[in-house]
Amino acid sequence: MKTKRVIDFFFHSVKIPSPSYRENKYRIFLEKKLEKLGAEIIVEKSEEGTNLIARFPSKFSNDWIGLSAHMDTVENGNEKITPVLDGNMIWSSGETILGADNKSTISMFFEAAKTIQENNIKHRPFEFLLTFGEEKHLTGARLLNPEKFISRKILLMDASGKVGGIIESSPTHYSFKIIVKGKKAHAGIEPEKGKNAIKAAALIITSFPDGRISPTTTFNVGEIRGGGATNIVPDEVVIEGEFRSTEKDQIDEIVEQLMNLNLQFEDIKTDLVQDYLGYSLKKEDSFVKEIVQVIKKTGLTPHFTASGGGSDANIFREKGLNAVNLTSGMIEPHTYNECIAVDDLIKGTEIIINILSLSEPEKTRKKTVKKNYSIAPMCGWP
Numbered sequence: 001m002k003t004k005r006v007i008d009f010f011f012h013s014v015k016i017p018s019p020s021y022r023e024n025k026y027r028i029f030l031e032k033k034l035e036k037l038g039a040e041i042i043v044e045k046s047e048e049g050t051n052l053i054a055r056f057p058s059k060f061s062n063d064w065i066g067l068s069a070h071m072d073t074v075e076n077g078n079e080k081i082t083p084v085l086d087g088n089m090i091w092s093s094g095e096t097i098l099g100a101d102n103k104s105t106i107s108m109f110f111e112a113a114k115t116i117q118e119n120n121i122k123h124r125p126f127e128f129l130l131t132f133g134e135e136k137h138l139t140g141a142r143l144l145n146p147e148k149f150i151s152r153k154i155l156l157m158d159a160s161g162k163v164g165g166i167i168e169s170s171p172t173h174y175s176f177k178i179i180v181k182g183k184k185a186h187a188g189i190e191p192e193k194g195k196n197a198i199k200a201a202a203l204i205i206t207s208f209p210d211g212r213i214s215p216t217t218t219f220n221v222g223e224i225r226g227g228g229a230t231n232i233v234p235d236e237v238v239i240e241g242e243f244r245s246t247e248k249d250q251i252d253e254i255v256e257q258l259m260n261l262n263l264q265f266e267d268i269k270t271d272l273v274q275d276y277l278g279y280s281l282k283k284e285d286s287f288v289k290e291i292v293q294v295i296k297k298t299g300l301t302p303h304f305t306a307s308g309g310g311s312d313a314n315i316f317r318e319k320g321l322n323a324v325n326l327t328s329g330m331i332e333p334h335t336y337n338e339c340i341a342v343d344d345l346i347k348g349t350e351i352i353i354n355i356l357s358l359s360e361p362e363k364t365r366k367k368t369v370k371k372n373y374s375i376a377p378m379c380g381w382p
Contacts, residue, residue: 001053001111001112001115001213001346001349001350001353002111002115003280003342003345003346005111005114005359006107006108006110006111006160006345006346006349007085007342007345008180009091009107009110009111010083010090010100010103010104010107010345011083011085011257012029013026013029013099013103013107014081014083014098014099014100014103014362015080015081015082015083015337016029017073017079017080017081018071018072018073019072019073019074019075019135020072020073020075020132020133020135020136020139021048021049021072021132021133021136021139022072022131022133023049023050023071023072023132024050026071027050027052027071027130027374028209030052030071030106030130031052032054034052034128036055037054037056037110037113037114037117037127039054039055039056039113040054040055040056040057040150041053041054041055042054042055042149043151044143044144044145044148044336045283045361046143048132048139048143049132049133049139049140050132050139051130051131051140051143051144052120052128052129052149053127053128053129053131053149054127054128054129054130055125055126055149055150055200056123056125056126056127057123057125058123058124058125058126060123060124060358061123061124061358062120062125062151063124063125063204064124064125064126064127064152064153065124065125065126065151065154065155065290065355066126066127066128066129066149066151066153066155066321067109067126067127067128067129067154067155067156067157067352068128068130068131068138068141068154068155068156068312068313069105069106069109069128069129069131069136069157069158069325070130070131070132070133070135070140070141070148070158070255070312070314071101071102071106071130071131071132072116072132072133072134072135072136073097073099073101073103074101074138074334075232076096076097076336079094079095079096080094080178081094081095081096081097081098081099082096082151083093083098083358085100085342087193087341088341088342088343089339089340089341090339090340090341090342090345091337091338091339091340091367092336092338095271095336096336097333097334097335097336097338098330098338098339098340099338100328100329100330100333100338100339100340101160101330101333101334101338102134102328103330104328104329104330104340104344104345104348105156105157105158105328105348106130106189107345108142108157108328108348108349108352109128109352110145110348112349112352112353112356114133115349115353116353116356116357119180121353121356121357121358122297122358123356123357123358124356124358126151126356127150127151129149129151129154131144131312134158134311134312136153136310137175137275137276138221138275138276138312138314138315139309140312141312141315141316142315144173144315146316146319146320146321147201151321152195152205152321152322152325153287153321153322153324154313154316154321154323154324154325155323155324155326155355156311156312156313156323156325156326157323157325157326157327157328157348157351158311158312158313158328159305159307159309159311159326159327159328160327160328160330160331160332160333161305161327161329161331162329162341162344163300163326163327163328163329163344163347163348163351164295164298164300164301164302164303164326164327165302165303165304165305165309165326165327165348166281166288166291166292166295166302166303166304166305166324166325166326166327167281167304167305167306167311167313167324167325167326167327168277168280168281168283168304168305169246169281169306169307170246170279170306170307170309170310170311170313170325171216171217171244171245171278171280171307171308171310172242172244172245172248172251172274172276172277172278172330173242173243173274173275173276173277173278173310173314174242174243174244174254174255174272174273174274175240175241175242175272175273176238176239176240176241176242176258176270176271176272176273177238177239177240177270177271177371178201178204178238178239178261178268178269178270179236179237179238179268179269179270179271180200180204180226180236180237180238180239180265180267180268181197181235181236181266181267181268181269182194182195182196182197182200182233182235182236182267183222183233183235184197184232184233184234184235185232185233185234186231186233187230187233188231189232191233194233194235195226195233195235195267195325196233196234197226197234197235197236197237198226198227198234198237199335200237200265200268201224201226201237202237203265204239204261204265204268205221205224205228205374207237207264208221208257211266211380213245213250214245214247214250215244216245216246216247216250216306217243217244217246217247217251217254218243218244218308219241219242219243219254220241220242220281221239221240221241222240222241223238223239223240223241224237224238224239224240225237225238226238234351235380242275244278244310245278246278246280246306246310252284253346255272256270258270258358259272261313265317274376275310276310276314276315276318277314277317277318278314279312279313279314279317281304281324283304285322287322287324288324289323291326291355293352294351294355295355296371297348297354298350298351298354299347300347305327310323310347313325326351328340328344328348329341329344329345329347329348330344331365354376
Protein backbone atom coordinates (compact mmCIF):
# COMPACT_ATOMS: atom_id res chain seq x y z
CA MET A 1 0.00 0.00 0.00
CA LYS A 2 1.01 3.63 -0.41
CA THR A 3 0.77 5.76 2.70
CA LYS A 4 0.79 9.09 0.89
CA ARG A 5 -2.00 7.96 -1.42
CA VAL A 6 -4.36 6.95 1.38
CA ILE A 7 -3.68 10.26 3.17
CA ASP A 8 -4.28 12.22 -0.05
CA PHE A 9 -7.53 10.36 -0.67
CA PHE A 10 -8.67 11.11 2.87
CA PHE A 11 -7.74 14.79 2.59
CA HIS A 12 -9.60 15.10 -0.69
CA SER A 13 -12.63 13.32 0.79
CA VAL A 14 -13.04 15.53 3.84
CA LYS A 15 -12.77 18.67 1.71
CA ILE A 16 -15.98 17.66 -0.11
CA PRO A 17 -18.96 18.64 2.08
CA SER A 18 -21.44 15.77 2.56
CA PRO A 19 -23.77 16.38 5.52
CA SER A 20 -26.67 13.93 5.79
CA TYR A 21 -29.03 13.94 2.79
CA ARG A 22 -26.62 16.17 0.86
CA GLU A 23 -23.99 13.58 -0.06
CA ASN A 24 -24.38 13.71 -3.86
CA LYS A 25 -21.20 15.65 -4.64
CA TYR A 26 -19.13 13.22 -2.59
CA ARG A 27 -20.98 10.21 -4.01
CA ILE A 28 -20.23 11.35 -7.57
CA PHE A 29 -16.55 11.71 -6.62
CA LEU A 30 -16.55 8.14 -5.31
CA GLU A 31 -18.38 6.83 -8.38
CA LYS A 32 -15.69 8.24 -10.65
CA LYS A 33 -12.97 6.62 -8.52
CA LEU A 34 -14.83 3.29 -8.62
CA GLU A 35 -15.15 3.49 -12.39
CA LYS A 36 -11.37 3.84 -12.63
CA LEU A 37 -11.02 0.73 -10.47
CA GLY A 38 -13.26 -1.16 -12.89
CA ALA A 39 -15.99 -1.92 -10.36
CA GLU A 40 -19.51 -2.87 -11.28
CA ILE A 41 -21.52 0.05 -9.87
CA ILE A 42 -25.13 -0.06 -8.67
CA VAL A 43 -26.85 3.16 -7.65
CA GLU A 44 -29.87 2.74 -5.39
CA LYS A 45 -31.96 5.90 -5.26
CA SER A 46 -34.79 6.87 -2.92
CA GLU A 47 -36.58 10.11 -2.09
CA GLU A 48 -34.24 10.71 0.86
CA GLY A 49 -30.94 9.97 -0.83
CA THR A 50 -28.76 7.54 -2.78
CA ASN A 51 -26.83 4.47 -1.69
CA LEU A 52 -23.86 3.25 -3.69
CA ILE A 53 -22.91 -0.40 -4.27
CA ALA A 54 -19.74 -1.43 -6.07
CA ARG A 55 -18.72 -5.02 -6.87
CA PHE A 56 -15.26 -6.49 -7.32
CA PRO A 57 -15.66 -10.15 -8.40
CA SER A 58 -12.90 -12.74 -8.19
CA LYS A 59 -12.08 -15.86 -10.16
CA PHE A 60 -10.38 -17.37 -7.11
CA SER A 61 -13.31 -17.53 -4.66
CA ASN A 62 -17.08 -17.27 -4.26
CA ASP A 63 -16.84 -16.18 -0.63
CA TRP A 64 -18.20 -12.63 -0.93
CA ILE A 65 -17.64 -10.02 1.76
CA GLY A 66 -19.18 -6.56 2.03
CA LEU A 67 -17.22 -3.49 3.13
CA SER A 68 -19.63 -0.87 4.40
CA ALA A 69 -19.22 2.79 5.35
CA HIS A 70 -21.42 5.89 5.30
CA MET A 71 -20.80 8.86 3.04
CA ASP A 72 -22.45 11.52 5.21
CA THR A 73 -21.10 13.59 8.08
CA VAL A 74 -22.82 15.52 10.84
CA GLU A 75 -24.03 19.03 10.03
CA ASN A 76 -20.92 21.03 10.89
CA GLY A 77 -19.28 19.11 8.08
CA ASN A 78 -21.15 21.43 5.72
CA GLU A 79 -18.50 24.08 6.33
CA LYS A 80 -15.13 24.15 4.60
CA ILE A 81 -12.89 21.55 6.20
CA THR A 82 -9.14 22.00 5.96
CA PRO A 83 -7.31 18.87 7.16
CA VAL A 84 -3.87 19.28 8.71
CA LEU A 85 -1.12 16.65 8.99
CA ASP A 86 1.21 17.23 11.94
CA GLY A 87 3.60 14.37 12.47
CA ASN A 88 1.45 11.29 12.95
CA MET A 89 -1.84 13.10 13.56
CA ILE A 90 -4.54 14.52 11.28
CA TRP A 91 -7.19 16.98 12.43
CA SER A 92 -9.13 19.96 11.13
CA SER A 93 -7.42 23.34 11.03
CA GLY A 94 -10.48 25.37 11.96
CA GLU A 95 -13.74 25.25 13.85
CA THR A 96 -15.18 22.27 12.01
CA ILE A 97 -15.27 18.55 12.40
CA LEU A 98 -12.61 16.55 10.55
CA GLY A 99 -14.90 14.03 8.84
CA ALA A 100 -12.94 10.95 9.83
CA ASP A 101 -16.37 9.58 10.68
CA ASN A 102 -16.62 7.77 8.24
CA LYS A 103 -14.39 9.09 5.44
CA SER A 104 -11.25 7.63 6.97
CA THR A 105 -12.77 4.16 6.51
CA ILE A 106 -13.80 4.89 2.93
CA SER A 107 -10.21 5.97 2.25
CA MET A 108 -8.96 2.67 3.68
CA PHE A 109 -11.38 0.71 1.49
CA PHE A 110 -10.22 2.44 -1.69
CA GLU A 111 -6.53 2.06 -0.86
CA ALA A 112 -7.03 -1.64 -0.09
CA ALA A 113 -8.77 -2.19 -3.44
CA LYS A 114 -6.09 -0.23 -5.31
CA THR A 115 -3.27 -2.14 -3.56
CA ILE A 116 -4.84 -5.50 -4.38
CA GLN A 117 -5.17 -4.55 -8.04
CA GLU A 118 -1.68 -3.07 -8.40
CA ASN A 119 0.03 -6.09 -6.82
CA ASN A 120 -2.16 -8.76 -8.44
CA ILE A 121 -3.07 -10.13 -5.02
CA LYS A 122 -5.44 -13.08 -5.14
CA HIS A 123 -8.56 -11.93 -3.32
CA ARG A 124 -12.04 -13.00 -2.38
CA PRO A 125 -14.89 -11.19 -4.18
CA PHE A 126 -16.01 -8.08 -2.32
CA GLU A 127 -18.52 -5.25 -2.45
CA PHE A 128 -18.51 -1.67 -1.21
CA LEU A 129 -21.81 -0.71 0.45
CA LEU A 130 -21.67 3.07 0.83
CA THR A 131 -24.74 4.51 2.53
CA PHE A 132 -26.28 7.95 2.92
CA GLY A 133 -27.95 9.46 5.99
CA GLU A 134 -26.28 7.29 8.63
CA GLU A 135 -26.07 10.24 10.99
CA LYS A 136 -29.86 10.66 10.65
CA HIS A 137 -31.09 7.47 12.28
CA LEU A 138 -29.24 5.15 9.86
CA THR A 139 -31.61 6.07 7.02
CA GLY A 140 -29.58 4.81 4.07
CA ALA A 141 -28.94 1.37 5.55
CA ARG A 142 -32.59 1.13 6.54
CA LEU A 143 -33.67 1.76 2.94
CA LEU A 144 -30.98 -0.43 1.38
CA ASN A 145 -32.46 -3.51 -0.26
CA PRO A 146 -30.31 -6.50 0.81
CA GLU A 147 -31.28 -8.29 -2.39
CA LYS A 148 -29.25 -5.69 -4.30
CA PHE A 149 -25.96 -7.09 -3.03
CA ILE A 150 -24.45 -10.53 -2.82
CA SER A 151 -22.49 -10.49 0.45
CA ARG A 152 -24.01 -11.98 3.59
CA LYS A 153 -20.98 -11.00 5.69
CA ILE A 154 -20.47 -7.27 6.18
CA LEU A 155 -17.44 -5.55 7.72
CA LEU A 156 -17.74 -1.98 8.99
CA MET A 157 -15.19 0.32 10.64
CA ASP A 158 -17.45 2.93 12.19
CA ALA A 159 -16.56 3.07 15.87
CA SER A 160 -14.19 5.42 17.65
CA GLY A 161 -10.96 4.20 19.21
CA LYS A 162 -7.60 2.86 18.07
CA VAL A 163 -7.74 0.28 15.30
CA GLY A 164 -8.03 -3.28 16.63
CA GLY A 165 -11.30 -3.07 18.54
CA ILE A 166 -14.37 -5.18 17.78
CA ILE A 167 -17.82 -3.93 18.83
CA GLU A 168 -19.33 -6.88 20.67
CA SER A 169 -22.65 -5.24 21.58
CA SER A 170 -24.76 -2.23 20.64
CA PRO A 171 -27.97 -1.00 22.32
CA THR A 172 -31.54 -0.83 21.13
CA HIS A 173 -32.39 2.83 20.52
CA TYR A 174 -35.76 4.61 20.80
CA SER A 175 -36.75 8.19 20.04
CA PHE A 176 -39.83 9.76 21.58
CA LYS A 177 -41.96 12.87 21.16
CA ILE A 178 -44.49 13.97 23.75
CA ILE A 179 -47.02 16.68 22.87
CA VAL A 180 -48.52 18.29 25.97
CA LYS A 181 -51.74 20.25 25.42
CA GLY A 182 -52.88 23.11 27.65
CA LYS A 183 -55.30 26.00 27.25
CA LYS A 184 -54.38 29.51 26.17
CA ALA A 185 -55.47 32.50 28.25
CA HIS A 186 -54.27 36.01 29.13
CA ALA A 187 -51.79 35.63 31.96
CA GLY A 188 -52.64 38.99 33.56
CA ILE A 189 -56.38 39.29 33.05
CA GLU A 190 -57.82 35.75 33.31
CA PRO A 191 -55.08 33.19 34.04
CA GLU A 192 -57.61 30.98 35.84
CA LYS A 193 -59.19 30.21 32.45
CA GLY A 194 -55.88 28.84 31.14
CA LYS A 195 -54.03 25.57 31.56
CA ASN A 196 -50.24 25.85 31.60
CA ALA A 197 -48.68 23.26 29.28
CA ILE A 198 -45.15 24.18 30.41
CA LYS A 199 -45.93 23.34 34.02
CA ALA A 200 -47.42 19.99 32.98
CA ALA A 201 -44.40 19.32 30.79
CA ALA A 202 -42.07 20.03 33.71
CA LEU A 203 -43.91 17.46 35.84
CA ILE A 204 -43.64 14.90 33.05
CA ILE A 205 -39.91 15.50 32.56
CA THR A 206 -39.15 15.22 36.28
CA SER A 207 -41.11 11.96 36.45
CA PHE A 208 -38.42 10.31 34.29
CA PRO A 209 -34.86 9.35 35.21
CA ASP A 210 -32.05 11.32 33.60
CA GLY A 211 -28.68 10.36 32.17
CA ARG A 212 -27.27 6.93 32.98
CA ILE A 213 -29.90 4.75 34.59
CA SER A 214 -27.67 1.67 34.72
CA PRO A 215 -24.35 0.57 33.18
CA THR A 216 -26.23 -0.40 29.99
CA THR A 217 -29.15 2.08 29.89
CA THR A 218 -29.37 5.83 29.29
CA PHE A 219 -32.28 8.28 29.02
CA ASN A 220 -32.16 11.83 27.73
CA VAL A 221 -34.64 14.67 27.20
CA GLY A 222 -32.86 16.58 24.45
CA GLU A 223 -35.31 19.24 23.29
CA ILE A 224 -38.31 21.15 24.62
CA ARG A 225 -40.38 23.69 22.68
CA GLY A 226 -43.40 25.69 23.78
CA GLY A 227 -44.90 28.98 24.79
CA GLY A 228 -45.10 32.19 22.86
CA ALA A 229 -45.10 35.17 25.20
CA THR A 230 -44.80 35.88 28.91
CA ASN A 231 -48.34 37.29 29.07
CA ILE A 232 -49.96 34.20 27.57
CA VAL A 233 -50.65 30.93 29.40
CA PRO A 234 -48.94 28.41 27.07
CA ASP A 235 -51.24 25.92 25.39
CA GLU A 236 -48.70 23.47 23.92
CA VAL A 237 -45.27 22.06 24.68
CA VAL A 238 -43.32 19.48 22.67
CA ILE A 239 -40.77 17.27 24.46
CA GLU A 240 -38.30 15.16 22.45
CA GLY A 241 -35.71 12.72 23.64
CA GLU A 242 -34.24 9.27 23.39
CA PHE A 243 -33.29 6.22 25.41
CA ARG A 244 -31.11 3.22 24.69
CA SER A 245 -30.18 -0.03 26.37
CA THR A 246 -28.85 -3.52 25.75
CA GLU A 247 -31.25 -4.87 28.40
CA LYS A 248 -34.70 -5.80 27.08
CA ASP A 249 -36.31 -5.60 30.54
CA GLN A 250 -35.18 -2.01 31.02
CA ILE A 251 -36.30 -1.04 27.52
CA ASP A 252 -39.73 -2.57 28.15
CA GLU A 253 -40.03 -0.73 31.47
CA ILE A 254 -39.29 2.67 29.91
CA VAL A 255 -41.64 2.00 26.97
CA GLU A 256 -44.44 1.14 29.39
CA GLN A 257 -43.80 4.27 31.45
CA LEU A 258 -43.95 6.47 28.35
CA MET A 259 -47.07 4.88 26.95
CA ASN A 260 -48.86 5.17 30.32
CA LEU A 261 -48.29 8.92 30.64
CA ASN A 262 -51.84 9.61 29.49
CA LEU A 263 -53.10 7.83 32.61
CA GLN A 264 -51.28 10.36 34.81
CA PHE A 265 -51.63 13.54 32.75
CA GLU A 266 -54.48 14.92 30.65
CA ASP A 267 -54.28 15.94 26.99
CA ILE A 268 -50.96 14.45 25.97
CA LYS A 269 -49.88 12.45 22.93
CA THR A 270 -46.83 10.20 22.91
CA ASP A 271 -45.08 9.05 19.72
CA LEU A 272 -42.45 6.35 20.13
CA VAL A 273 -40.10 5.08 17.39
CA GLN A 274 -37.61 2.24 17.58
CA ASP A 275 -34.70 3.62 15.55
CA TYR A 276 -32.65 0.44 15.62
CA LEU A 277 -32.42 -2.88 17.40
CA GLY A 278 -29.47 -3.79 19.59
CA TYR A 279 -27.29 -6.85 19.18
CA SER A 280 -24.58 -8.94 20.82
CA LEU A 281 -21.95 -10.80 18.83
CA LYS A 282 -21.28 -14.49 19.32
CA LYS A 283 -17.52 -14.77 19.70
CA GLU A 284 -17.61 -18.34 18.41
CA ASP A 285 -19.08 -17.15 15.08
CA SER A 286 -16.74 -18.08 12.23
CA PHE A 287 -16.70 -14.55 10.76
CA VAL A 288 -15.87 -13.03 14.14
CA LYS A 289 -13.09 -15.58 14.62
CA GLU A 290 -11.72 -14.73 11.17
CA ILE A 291 -11.66 -11.02 12.01
CA VAL A 292 -9.83 -11.73 15.28
CA GLN A 293 -7.16 -13.66 13.39
CA VAL A 294 -6.83 -10.93 10.74
CA ILE A 295 -6.30 -8.26 13.40
CA LYS A 296 -3.59 -10.42 14.98
CA LYS A 297 -2.02 -10.95 11.58
CA THR A 298 -1.82 -7.17 11.19
CA GLY A 299 0.31 -7.02 14.34
CA LEU A 300 -2.38 -5.70 16.69
CA THR A 301 -4.04 -7.15 19.76
CA PRO A 302 -7.76 -7.55 19.11
CA HIS A 303 -10.13 -6.57 21.91
CA PHE A 304 -13.89 -6.65 22.30
CA THR A 305 -15.73 -3.58 23.51
CA ALA A 306 -19.35 -2.57 24.10
CA SER A 307 -20.75 0.47 22.31
CA GLY A 308 -23.27 2.96 23.63
CA GLY A 309 -24.15 4.01 20.07
CA GLY A 310 -25.54 2.49 16.92
CA SER A 311 -24.24 2.09 13.38
CA ASP A 312 -25.38 0.68 10.07
CA ALA A 313 -24.34 -2.70 11.53
CA ASN A 314 -27.48 -2.61 13.69
CA ILE A 315 -29.67 -2.31 10.60
CA PHE A 316 -27.74 -4.90 8.60
CA ARG A 317 -28.09 -7.40 11.42
CA GLU A 318 -31.83 -6.69 11.59
CA LYS A 319 -31.93 -7.57 7.89
CA GLY A 320 -30.35 -10.95 8.64
CA LEU A 321 -26.80 -10.09 7.58
CA ASN A 322 -23.72 -11.00 9.62
CA ALA A 323 -22.41 -7.46 10.17
CA VAL A 324 -19.42 -6.76 12.41
CA ASN A 325 -18.30 -3.24 13.32
CA LEU A 326 -14.67 -2.39 14.14
CA THR A 327 -12.95 0.66 15.56
CA SER A 328 -11.50 2.87 12.82
CA GLY A 329 -8.95 5.00 14.68
CA MET A 330 -11.12 8.12 14.78
CA ILE A 331 -11.05 10.02 18.07
CA GLU A 332 -13.77 12.37 19.39
CA PRO A 333 -16.01 12.20 16.29
CA HIS A 334 -18.70 14.90 15.87
CA THR A 335 -16.52 17.45 17.66
CA TYR A 336 -13.97 20.07 16.63
CA ASN A 337 -11.31 17.94 18.35
CA GLU A 338 -11.95 15.02 16.00
CA CYS A 339 -8.71 13.48 14.73
CA ILE A 340 -7.06 10.31 13.51
CA ALA A 341 -3.50 8.98 13.51
CA VAL A 342 -1.75 8.11 10.26
CA ASP A 343 -0.75 4.83 11.92
CA ASP A 344 -4.43 3.94 12.25
CA LEU A 345 -5.12 4.75 8.61
CA ILE A 346 -2.28 2.39 7.70
CA LYS A 347 -3.23 -0.40 10.09
CA GLY A 348 -6.91 -0.13 9.15
CA THR A 349 -6.00 -0.49 5.48
CA GLU A 350 -3.83 -3.50 6.28
CA ILE A 351 -6.76 -5.15 8.07
CA ILE A 352 -8.92 -4.70 4.98
CA ILE A 353 -6.19 -6.02 2.65
CA ASN A 354 -5.65 -9.03 4.90
CA ILE A 355 -9.33 -9.93 5.13
CA LEU A 356 -9.76 -9.68 1.37
CA SER A 357 -6.50 -11.36 0.44
CA LEU A 358 -6.07 -15.02 -0.42
CA SER A 359 -2.29 -14.61 -0.35
CA GLU A 360 0.30 -12.77 1.73
CA PRO A 361 0.01 -8.95 1.44
CA GLU A 362 2.40 -7.91 4.21
CA LYS A 363 5.56 -8.37 2.10
CA THR A 364 4.14 -5.97 -0.46
CA ARG A 365 3.61 -3.35 2.20
CA LYS A 366 7.16 -3.67 3.53
CA LYS A 367 8.56 -3.10 0.06
CA THR A 368 6.35 -0.16 -0.89
CA VAL A 369 5.74 1.80 2.32
CA LYS A 370 8.33 3.86 4.06
CA LYS A 371 7.18 5.26 7.38
CA ASN A 372 8.49 8.71 8.18
CA TYR A 373 5.92 10.12 10.58
CA SER A 374 6.65 11.09 14.17
CA ILE A 375 4.32 10.05 16.96
CA ALA A 376 2.12 12.75 18.47
CA PRO A 377 0.94 12.14 22.03
CA MET A 378 -2.71 13.15 21.62
CA CYS A 379 -5.38 14.52 19.30
CA GLY A 380 -6.80 18.01 19.11
CA TRP A 381 -5.19 21.41 19.18
CA PRO A 382 -2.87 22.12 22.14
